[in-house]
Every structure is written in structure tokens, then in C-alpha cells.
Amino acid sequence: MIYSKKAQSGEAILMIFRLTLLMFIAFSIYFISGLNLDYHLDTKDVEANILGNLIFDCVSQEDKIVIEELPSKNNEISSYCKINGTEKTYTSINITKKEEEIFTTLENPQYKESIYLYNLGKIDFKATKKYKPGHSKIEREIDIVTEEKTISGIIKIEVIIENEI
Amino acid sequence: MEKRGSSLQQVTVHIILVALILALLVFAVLGRSNSGDVKRQVIEKQLALLIESGKPGTILEINKQNAHGLTLIEEIKIDENKIYVKIESSENKKGYPFFSKYRVEIKELESKFQVTIA
Numbered sequence: 001m002i003y004s005k006k007a008q009s010g011e012a013i014l015m016i017f018r019l020t021l022l023m024f025i026a027f028s029i030y031f032i033s034g035l036n037l038d039y040h041l042d043t044k045d046v047e048a049n050i051l052g053n054l055i056f057d058c059v060s061q062e063d064k065i066v067i068e069e070l071p072s073k074n075n076e077i078s079s080y081c082k083i084n085g086t087e088k089t090y091t092s093i094n095i096t097k098k099e100e101e102i103f104t105t106l107e108n109p110q111y112k113e114s115i116y117l118y119n120l121g122k123i124d125f126k127a128t129k130k131y132k133p134g135h136s137k138i139e140r141e142i143d144i145v146t147e148e149k150t151i152s153g154i155i156k157i158e159v160i161i162e163n164e165i
Numbered sequence: 166m167e168k169r170g171s172s173l174q175q176v177t178v179h180i181i182l183v184a185l186i187l188a189l190l191v192f193a194v195l196g197r198s199n200s201g202d203v204k205r206q207v208i209e210k211q212l213a214l215l216i217e218s219g220k221p222g223t224i225l226e227i228n229k230q231n232a233h234g235l236t237l238i239e240e241i242k243i244d245e246n247k248i249y250v251k252i253e254s255s256e257n258k259k260g261y262p263f264f265s266k267y268r269v270e271i272k273e274l275e276s277k278f279q280v281t282i283a
Contacts, residue, residue: 011175019182026190030197037198043210050217051264085246085264164262 040165044134048159051089052138055081055157064143065095065155067118074120088162090123098141098152117144117153125160134161201253208238209250213263216248216282221267225280241278243271 058081059070070093071080077093078086095118127133136159144153208227215225231237240251247260265282272279 008171015175015179018179019186022183022186026186030190030193033194034197037194039203039206041203041206041210043214046214047217047264050214054217054264054266081266083264083266085262088262089264164259 040131042131042134042163044131044161044163045136046134048089048134048136048161049138051083051086051091051161052136052157052159054083055091055093055159056138056140056155058083059093060142060155064145064150065118065153066145067095070118071120074123077120088164090125090160090162091120092123092158093118093120094156095119095142095144096154096156097144098154123158123160125162127162129163130165131163133163135159199253199255201255204237205250205252205255205257208241208252209248209257209261212241212248212250212280213261216263216265216269216280219265219267219282221283223282225282227278227280229276229278238278241271241273241280243269243280 055077059065071077074091077091078084078089097117125133138155138157138159140155142153142155143150212225212227215223219225227238227241229236229238238250238252239254240249242249242260244260246264247262249257249260268283270281270283272281
């Protein structure tokens with residue numbers, strides 16, 4: 001028995017179809033296995049904590065802070081502390097009087113502003129990467145040295161480090 | 166007889182193509198699941214954490230070979246606050262960023278890499 005030309009071309013089309021189907025299945029397996037085998041070790045929260053502590057050590061000397069010496073803008077903190085490689089990091093520092101801390105719970109923005117001894121504002125950052133950014137908040141009691149006297153205060157440092165992926 | 170020969174030829178070509186696709190799939194999945202990528206991530210991130218929390222005068226030594234004497238780390242580079250590690254042909258071309266207050270230098274010795282924080 002000899003295959004007719006029509007039958008041969010039909011067989012060839014069927015073979016192309018089978019191979020396309022097989023390739024589709026193979027790509028699907030590769031894609032699904034890729035999703036499961038994608039391994040990401042996230043250390044950004046730890047890094048944010050290390051950076052927060054570095055900034056705290058930099059702005060305070062033996063648990064004392066001289067506010068007049070601190071930088072006036074968020075992006076000046078890294079250069080003030082001489083930390084390199086902080087392009088993808090965002091920092092905010094707030095210092096409030098300790099005895100008036102209770103009033104931060106009052107929803108009066110005007111009053112809230114008045115208790116800030118030092119305020120570098122909120123971090124303006126929107127996460128765009130696949131993995132969430134590293135985040136750390138440090139809150140400590142500290143002595144604040146002013147011209148007249150030394151008062152007790154609370155320092156809050158918030159650090160966000162953008163993930164590289 | 167002619168039909169049998171033609172049919173056999175078709176089946177052989179078919180089997181070869183299927184085997185080729187499956188082999189490519191197996192190699193691609195194996196390449197994806199290669200532990201080199203995980204080891205590279207572990208080394209570069211551990212190194213970044215150690216540098217970030219390191220004090221001046223700290224010297225970190227990283228062996229090139231693993232416990233079985235096989236060469237694991239092929240290359241470690243530090244450039245513009247980024248760590249580049251090459252393990253088992255797995256390499257992150259973008260590098261892993263780190264921050265530090267201090268100068269960080271890396272030196273390649275015979276059997277290890279020496280990272281100095283100064």
C-alpha cells in the first residue's frame with residue numbers, strides 16, 4: 001500500500017499539530033515549575049533595622065540629641081551620617097517631647113505639629129517591585145539637649161529599603 | 166513495503182523530535198532548579214548583612230571551596246556599593262546593593278576571599 005500525496009500532507013499537518021501541542025505542554029511545565037522553583041531570600045527588613053540603628057547611633061551621642069545639629073531634609077540624613085549606598089532607602093525622623101507624647105492620640109493636627117521638636121516628615125514612597133520593601137521602625141526614649149535645658153523626649157526613626165526585584 | 170518504510174521513517178522523526186523537546190524541557194527545568202542560584206543569593210545577602218553591621222577593622226574571610234573541597238565560589242566583586250558573586254556559573258549581573266559607613270575592600274587570596282572593612 002502506498003500513501004497518496006493527500007494522505008501524506010494530512011499526516012504531516014497532524015505531526016506539526018502534535019509537536020505544537022507537545023511544545024505547549026513542555027512550556028507550561030517549564031513555566032509552572034519556574035513559579036515553584038523561584039527562590040527569593042528576603043533580608044530587607046533586617047537591613048532596614050541595621051540602617052535604622054546606624055542612623056540612631058549617628059544622630060544621638062550617648063543617648064543625647066542636639067536638635068540644632070541635625071539636618072533639615074530627609075535626603076540629607078545619609079550624607080550627614082556619611083552612609084554610602086543609600087540610594088534606594090527612605091528615612092524619616094520625628095522627635096517629640098516625652099511628657100506631651102500622650103497628646104499625639106488627640107486628633108488635633110495643629111497640636112500634633114506643636115509637640116514635634118524635630119520632624120522630617122513622612123516617607124513618600126510607593127512600592128513598585130515584585131517583593132515588598134524592607135521596613136523598620138525604631139522608637140526610643142532620649143535626652144534632648146536644648147539651649148536652656150535638657151528634656152526627655154522620644155525619637156522615632158522609620159526606614160524603608162526598596163527591594164531590588 | 167514502501168509504505169512500511171515511509172511510516173517507520175515518519176515515526177522515527179516523530180520520536181526524535183519528541184525526545185528532543187522533552188530533553189530540552191528536562192534541561193531547562195534542571196537549570197531552573199539549580200541550587201547555584203540559591204547559594205549565590207545566600208552568600209551575597211549574608212555578606213551584605215555582615216558588611217552593613219560590620220565595624221571598622223573587621224576582616225571577613227570567605228572560603229572558595231566547600232566542605233568537600235569542591236570549588237564553590239568562583240568570584241566575588243564589590244563595585245559602587247554592590248556585591249557581585251559568581252557561584253557554579255550563576256551570576257547576578259545587577260549585583261546586590263549594600264550600605265556602609267566605612268570603606269569596604271575585597272582581596273582574592275589563593276583559597277579564599279578577604280573582605281576588609283576600614
